[in-house]
Amino acid sequence: MGRQVAAISSLLLCITCIVGFVLWWPLRGRTFIRALRRGSALDWYTALGLVALVPLVIMAITGMNYTWGRYVWPLIEGDTPSQPPRPRVTAPEGMEKLPIDVVVERALSLMPDGTWTGFQPSNSRSAAQAFLFSDGTNNNIRFFLDPYTGRELARDKGSSPDSRISRIRNKFARLHTFRPFGLLAATIWGMLPLGGTVLVATGAWISIKRWRRSERHETRKGSSTSSFT
Template identity: 30%
Template sequence: MKTRRVVFNFHLYLGLAAGLFLVMSGLTGSMIVFRDEIEALIYPELMEVAVRDERVPVQMVLNAVKQAYPRDKLLSVRMPRTPQQTYLLKMNDAHGLFVYADPYSGELLGAHRQEDTLIGWIALLHTELLIGERGKNILGVSALLLICMSITGFVLWWPPNGIKNISRGFKISWAAPWKKLIFDMHRALGIYALLFLVIIAFTGVSLVFNKTVAEFTNFVTASPPRPAPPLSDTSGVAGATLSLDEFLNRADHILPAPTTWINFPQTPQAPLVVRKKMPEESHPNGRSFIYFDQYTSEVLLIENASQAPSGTRIFNTFYPIHIGIIGGLPTRILQVVAGVSPLVLFATGYIMWRNRRKTKSIKNTSIKWARNSASRHDK
């Protein structure tokens, strides 16, 4: 019983320490599961256009963006994934400007910063608490604490007298007094949500501490690490001789699959990277990359996710699992429900803790009163 008390206290104080962060992370995560659909409803003029016969060259869109935003540098371009979807161009400025363009006319449709939109603000709150790298680390540690809380919660849920009474842990006595009802809700919801929360927490940790988790995954699977990104040759070359469309055509011949993103070099040594999604990949953006020398257009490295080592392939599934897309609509709905569960668990746990403190305070007051009373009688 002493061990159980230690586990209980550990579970309690972990919940008090990380509870509010986990509630916020769960609720905001639930809100952005359907982010693309929500943004298409709120900003249809930016997200979708009428389908026409032929798209303009991507280079034409880049030229329009450079002319409209001469002081900003282009960071990356999201390619349209449906005939209706627009280009999303991310600018490397202090405000994270998103620019949208019509792929059929090259017209710039509008721009906004991510934090200026409600769903974008929620996404930043979910991923970095609006404070950048520090916020990411706080959320990563909170996710680790959630894994610890799940383990200690399972230990406390398991009946002390054995498996014969295990069915009680799945039931909620709705007609019971409110204190028993709160306890039943915390216990039952905790066990029902346990597996989902552990998976969400672990995959969340993999997104924050990706290098460490990737190394761990490679170690467990005895896999080699991903190759380091190659560098462009800066020895006296003036600039690339190919247009962006020619880069994309070359990339399509190398890996015949949809291009999802183009990442532009931000330093003199950086390569131009074309990102692709192979048919069998579960990652929405794909994890296949072609690295080009930004000056000579030479192919520096090809990463085909279909042929990656097992450790890399496993690691590449963590993000799609985290956002709930692997099983389609049912798992996305489950992800929304699982994201709400930390709120209920924190609320019921807090109520039980407050009630215990109140009961303990009344008991201590009664003992103190009894001792004082006995002392007066002795006199």
């Protein structure tokens, strides 16, 4: 349920960003030129929105991949899947699933020199997935683990068919976290979307100021009218 909420929120965020950009972008070039000459086309609020727009959209799209990717990619790829399906698991009688942190530790022990990029818990009948990046092969490695025993069931070494769709799919995890590009790049990438939070807060503040200004203007107008009469 939580993953579905996160995916729907990412979808709404992506739509909001795109619609907001379309509404902001001038319909005519002269409008933008006039605003640029007045100095209002790229004020701090607009500039921050433009800088944060691309990371927000990319993170929203790649974030949805973790929840809906297993349904969407097979439809796009058709008969040439770029990744193997998740193995199915059968719950042993009287056994419960291991805690997630235990499964994560097992996955990390399989590739100690790898860079951790993500994890997907198992659902009712599928294996858990751990995503690590290998600096040696420059590939995203995917481990399939039994959620009841922590045993490795299979692994995908990233050697998918050489097609445009498979290359795009293999880069999705990298674009979401930027971890394979280094700690500095991942930190900057993670801080850029914070501009969205700033925009929401400052946008609400600007709107409240405008509403108050309009109310004061109406009050003064009413007072002047009554005094005149």
